[in-house]
Amino acid sequence: MDNRGRERDYRADFPIFxxxxxxxxxxxAATSQRPACVLEAERDFxxxxxxNPMRGLYELGLEATDCYENARKRVQRFLHAGKAEEIIFTRNTTEALNLVAYSYGVSHLRPGDEILVSIMEHHSNLLPWQMVAARTGAVLKFLECSPDGRLTQERIRGAFTPRTRLAAVTQVSNVFGRVNPIREITRIAHEQGAVVVVDAAQSAPHIPIDVCGLDVDFLAFSGHKLLAPMGIGVLYGKEELLQAMPPFLTGGEMIERVGRYDAVYAPLPHKFEAGTVNAxxxxxxxxxxxxxxQIGFQALREREDSLTALxxxxxKEIPGVHVLGSEDAGEHCxxxxxxxxxxxxxDVASxxxxxHIAVRAGHHCAQPLMDYxxxxxxxxxxxxxxxxxEEIRAFTESLSQVRRKMGYGE
Incomplete structure (x- = not known):
């Protein structure tokens, strides 16, 4: 455990504990807990x-708008995006990815175009592209990984063709925990004239993200995995792409002017934020x-890697237990x-x-990967x-008793 981890009791910051x-x-990985400062920030608002932000010109309404737009600027800095207008607030990663699929995918892809999706995608970054393929006549193709979850340069290059127009890939697999080579994928995709859509739901809580450095075209994440409340998410998109996309939803606050038979939509980012927002x-x-x-991603990663290694x-010492993915704890996030x-x-989970140990059991919204x-x-x-x-030791001790409790001996 790193010294900084011993000096501070992080659990004291979390009311649930x-x-x-x-x-x-x-x-x-399903949802994080929330520190008191986050709960207080929502209550304080x-x-x-x-x-209602963007609606009232009275003092309180302007304060609400400032609070909301300051949060957008905070996310911009977090992602190292070029402009605040490139940050769209959504409900979650799923909605953000659907926004790209419906607004960009349906309007830009044509019959015979190829959509490349990694085999390890969460259903939220697969089902929208299945829909786009069905609607447009585009062809869905898969970028397969090695059995331990690696995407090699050879596999990546072999999956792209001159017909590839969009690639959808997770930055961190929610099954393997491995960090994928997004910069390399983006470079190869752009060589073929394809755009890249990144699911950062599992990476945003663990590693720093620089959307400009990665040169991704779209990137989405959820607040609820990042210590924030449920119901708030983010889509980053390059300005020129967002400008060319039609709105995903229509209604209040995403317009400049509405006539009886036509409308002029609001500029970015509000074009994509219809209705009352989750300020x-x-x-x-x-x-x-x-x-x-304030903790710092290096300190976070060192602490999490240390616990994961333990x-x-x-x-590995428990008979009958098999971990998917890398043998290296540092490749699991x-x-x-x-x-x-x-x-x-x-039964294991029960x-x-x-x-009193909470874990997840099932296909983890990644059935194609589990089938693979x-x-x-x-x-x-x-x-x-x-x-x-202490919690890790309690978990592994309980796990070591599972087969015995199910009647399979020691």
Whole structure:
């Protein structure tokens, strides 16, 4: 454990861990817990600045608008985007990716164009492209990984063709936890004239993101995996692409003028933010980013890698437990997906839950990957910086008893 991790008790920042209930929370890849400062930021908006942003010209309405737009600028800095107008607030990663699919994909792709999707995508970055292919006549193709989740340059280059027009790829797999080579994928895609759509839902909480350095065309993430509330997400898009896209939703606040039979849409970013916005959630997302950056991504990663290495070391010693992905704990971003011989993942999760340990079991919204690996379902323990060595030991001790409790001996 790094010295900074010992000097500060991160758990004290999280109200859920102050409750008088036993809880070892290892489902952080599904949703993170929220520190008090984030909860207070959302409450502060509703107690002190609650008005509908962009609608009222009175003092409180202007304060609400400023709060919302300041949160956008905070996200811009977090992603190192060139302009605040390139940041679109959505409900979550899923909505952001659907926005790109409906607004860019449907209007720009043609019959015979190829959409390249990695085999390890979450359904949120697959189903929209299935829809686009069905609507436009484009062809869906897959970039396959090695059994341990690696995307080699050879595989990447072999998957692109002169007909590839869009590539959709996750920056960090929610099954393997491996960081994918996004900059290399983007470079090859742009050589072929294709745009790149990145799902950063699992990467944003763990590693710094520089959208300009990566040269991605679109990137999406959710606040709720990043210590922020549910219901707030982000889409980054290059300005020239967003300008050329039609609105995803229409209605209030995304217009300049409306006549009986036509309308002029608002400029970026408001063209894509129809209706009353989640201003409280945006304020809380800004606070979550501040909190993470105060800790620092290097300190976060060192702590999470240390806990992941401890878990992986103990899991390797348990007979019948098989971890998917790399043997290197540093290539998991805190995600350890595994199977237990002769025990269904749901039973594993139930036995761990009896010891107050929360993990995820199932196909993890990545069924094509699970089919590719010939693993129908699995258990996932996902670690955050606020977990502890004691919790990891309790988890692996409970896991070591699973097969015995199911009647399969020691």
């Amino acid at each position: 102050r409750q008088n209930r036993p809880l070892i929370y290892l489902d952080n 509703y107690e002190k600045q609650n008005a 409280g959630g945006a304020a809380a997302l800004g606070s979550a980013i501040d909190y993470l950056e 878990a992986l070391e103990h899991m 805190g995600i350890l997906t595994f199977t237990v011989d002769e025990v269904h993942p749901h 036995i761990l839950d009896a010891d 690996l010939k693993v129908p379902s699995a258990v996932r323990a996902s670690i955050a910086f606020y977990n502890t060595e």
